[in-house]
Amino acid sequence: MVRLNEVRENEIAVAPPDASDAGLVFIGRIHTPWTSRLECPRQGRQDGPTCEIEIFEPWVPALDGVEAFERLEVLYWLDRSRRDLVHQSPASDGTTRGTFALRSPVRPNPIGTSLVRLLGRDGARLKVRGLDCLDGTPLIDLKPDRCLFTPIAPPQPGDFQTGD
């Protein structure tokens, strides 16, 4: 079963430092069919239910031009997640793996990322498919999928730098 808040056998929790190095502003809210963590998909699917991303003012004009992209990267805040586990047991079977080797919502900075298909925009709302988060999840960023985006800014020296 999905984690509610328990620490499981062999998991390792740490005393985390204060989360005060930088501050986030919630720029919107995500509307999905899932109201319980016992129902959410583990990962979004491109043929999943249509969900809505609502943008708050004063950020609505920042959506202008987004319709040109078939896919968007969505960043959101997993506000009900523990932040203190460094080893986790997703299968609840005593075997553990490091948090950075998992896409679990439990992480020092509980930010989820999804790639979604954009179906359309209506003012401050986008219709999308491919999400996996709870209804009401706070939104923190939207970007064009990196594979569809070509930088508009003039070239920089680093653009041409390759490795050894």
Added chain:
Amino acid sequence: MVRLNEVRENEIAVAPPDASDAGLVFIGRIHTPWTSRLECPRQGRQDGPTCEIEIFEPWVPALDGVEAFERLEVLYWLDRSRRDLVHQSPASDGTTRGTFALRSPVRPNPIGTSLVRLLGRDGARLKVRGLDCLDGTPLIDLKPDRCLFTPIAPPQPGDFQTGD
């Protein structure tokens, strides 16, 4: 030229709300060859220079198992970016586009995301290729590339839900 801090012709700045909805903890630091914003690549390249991701304690054990993934998603904090532009002109030519239709570092929550190739781990440090950020950039998360990751947690009802 890359933006230092100016607002350009036709760009729109807003009075943003306080960024106090959630707090981040910096979990590490990124080491790259670029010390000036005038040199950084606009986007990382998979054959780019080798860079290092350093993880701070108490998070180092969270790296365990990460070596199994050829590619990682990296989230970092673009600590020198303005956060108040909703329309931007990357080409500085008076034409603008909404912030969410750009992958510019200037955004309400200045979080950068990259997909990097993992070359190896040495204790608290990872060697990777594919980054485009300044030397010293604060790290906020690391996850396996979604395409390489299979959830370990038991299935949930939402996994099987498709749309209309």
